[in-house]
Amino acid sequence: MANEKPLFAAKQELKTDQDFELAMLHKEPIEAYQDRMRMRPISTIKSYNDHSVRIVDGTTIVRGSSRFFTLSEEDRLKYISNL
Numbered sequence: 001m002a003n004e005k006p007l008f009a010a011k012q013e014l015k016t017d018q019d020f021e022l023a024m025l026h027k028e029p030i031e032a033y034q035d036r037m038r039m040r041p042i043s044t045i046k047s048y049n050d051h052s053v054r055i056v057d058g059t060t061i062v063r064g065s066s067r068f069f070t071l072s073e074e075d076r077l078k079y080i081s082n083l
Contacts, residue, residue, distance in 0.1 A: 010076070014068040020048040023070070029079050030055075034066045042071065042079055 007026055014020055014030065023030060024045040032039040032053070043055040052060045053068065061068075071079060 008070040010070065010073045012070045014070070017048075020045060020053065020068075023068075024048065029071050029076065031069050031071065031075075032061045032066050033069070039066060042075070 007022060008019075008028060012019075014023055022028070024047070027044045029042050029044055031042055032055070039061055040055060040057065040059050043057060043059075045053055046056045046058075047054045048063070050063070052063050053066075054060050070076075
């Protein structure tokens with residue numbers, strides 16, 4: 001399945017419920033930012049609702065004041081190699 005299209009583009013912002021649902025189901029590693037500061041280390045989504053996103057370490061991040069992104073190609077390779 002090497003020709004399979006990636007689920008998300010590199011550095012894609014997660015905005016919709018569908019984005020969060022797919023990221024959670026496929027355990028897509030994400031970065032959460034508030035302004036330009038990363039809130040937590042790279043992680044995956046455990047759950048979400050209209051107001052917040054909970055990552056696997058148990059941290060709850062307010063959805064309205066934060067931005068969530070998939071990893072760059074380089075960061076993704078580093079993340080996968082550290083698993």
